[in-house]
Amino acid sequence: MSTIVCPGQRLASVRELQASSGTYHRDGQVYASIVGTKEVDEDASKDELPTVRVVRKKDASSVPEIGSMITGKVIRINPRFATLSIMIVGSVPCRENFQGIIRVQDVRATEKDKIQIYRSFRPGDIVRAQVISLGDARSYYLSTALNECGVIFAQSVAGHTMVPISWEEMICPYTKVVEHRKCAKPTAT
Incomplete structure (x- = not known):
């Protein structure tokens, strides 16, 4: 017993x-x-x-693998990539801290030479992305090139939750200010 x-x-x-x-x-x-x-x-x-x-009972551990979908928070951006803190892998919350980066060439599938990171993501945005590589010792490489990947939650400069109006723009419903983002296509849940 x-x-x-x-x-x-x-x-x-x-x-x-x-x-x-x-x-x-x-x-x-x-x-x-x-x-x-x-x-x-x-x-x-x-x-x-x-x-x-x-x-000790073995808890289910969520570790990002190539091809898995993640949800993460943008913690910083620079002209070459956005850095994310990975919060969820698939539908399982992460117990450890994992970081991922979305490089400029991995933001979308077309017109890669015209992409500007600050017009796609901002610190604080919640992003759905796909793991494309195990990356280096510090970060996983992520991609938002799929239609269902991109920003799923963002706040405007005024602090209100923004609503997507196209695949590359979101609007603040209160101030009516339009901001650029790489928006995720809504998925049926």
Whole structure:
């Protein structure tokens, strides 16, 4: 029978059970050192005591892979690329911090020589993109060339949520100011 235990919780006496992974012993008692499930291994020989260990449940981890769709927040831009903090891979939130970059040539599929990053993204924009390469040691390479990729949420200079009016423009519904973005085609959910 397995029981969920917390760090510091007493599991047994050292005369009853041997400490193993996820446990420690102090003052003749065995304690849990991590949150997890208590498991007792009864397959010990007659000369040895059974061992107790605490096993951590493996959580689903979201790691970007080539071809996966991500959702990220633009954290900075420069004339050659936009840097994103990857928040979601597919539909699973990231537990670790991953960064991605969208290079000028990966913003859209056509007219690549006319693209200007500051007319496609702004810091704070939420972007849907596709992982096209594992990139370098710091960042994944991302692309918004697909129609369903691009800015999905942006705020105007006045602080209001903007609405897309074409694939390259968004408008503030209050101030009626039009700003340039590489907009994502809405997808059915």
